[in-house]
Amino acid sequence: MPDPAPRREDQDRIDPAFRNGSITAVGIIIGFSLSFLSRWATNPAGWSAVDLFPVVPIVAGIMLQLKALADLLSIASLQLANYNRAKNLFLAGLVLAAIGIAVAIILDAAGISQQHLIG
Template identity: 40%
Template sequence: MAEGPAGDEDAGREGSLPGAPGHLLDPTFRNGSVTAIGVVGGFSLAFLSNWTFMPGRWGGSAFVAFILLALGIAFQLRALVGMLETQSLRRVRYNRLVKVFAIGIYLTAAGVLLALVAELPVVSRYLHF
């Protein structure tokens, strides 16, 4: 059985434009991704700004956490800027930007976890179990 031209296997997939080749996304489908990336990026920036202005001295793990957070936020912002371009309506480009965003999420999560671990000695003084 012969297969159709490349890209036709995507026709009718979720988020595709009706009647368009499967390699194009419906703009409303992309809008949800833009919103999600913006919200997560906003929370990431808020955490970074609150955490960096906490009193206390920074150790080596705090610097590593800061680098991870900064890199993660940079990846998230790159994904957001890319999603705002009209080229992101192409499925290949969209999928690539989703991967960039996922890398940003992983880096940010690692930075947050490391920041929490770095603050444990300070916080443990106030915990009485």
Template identity: 45%
Template structure:
């Protein structure tokens, strides 16, 4: 399929998605900084959580980069960026839940 015949995403819709991605990325970064300042000392048990959070944030950031490109109005590029963002969001949410569970277990033991 040539680029001229490729379906496009409306600019307003893409801009809304871009806003959502930026806001969720900032929440993810805020959680990471708050979690890093947690008074409970870090141990090796926290390493998988850190890796999940970091990988999720990096993946969300890479989707933001894709959304900021000029060709992100093409449906194919937009869909790719959306999938990358959802993968990053899933990793970050998993890391958040893992951090909560690990901190809770450390508090009760």
């Protein structure tokens, strides 16, 4: 006898192993983001107002990444809609942090920032 058709709620769920891999990847990226911010913040060079241009998107991006991790750790993230929402939140945070890092590198390369990332 063939298996019955999958129930609708089963089709709207993701495999826990897949979610666990996503949690691992998100955690690693958050670690890199926090490490960059920590290293940059502890740089002995002085800070100036121009350094807010990269710091704001970096911090906002990290906050979105952390919210996404918290959402992924919830059992509700096994529902496809919740998982996709957390994934999109994480990607938005990743893009924001990347924009902030790019701005920091540009300011450093242009010699505008007192924080030095290059060299």
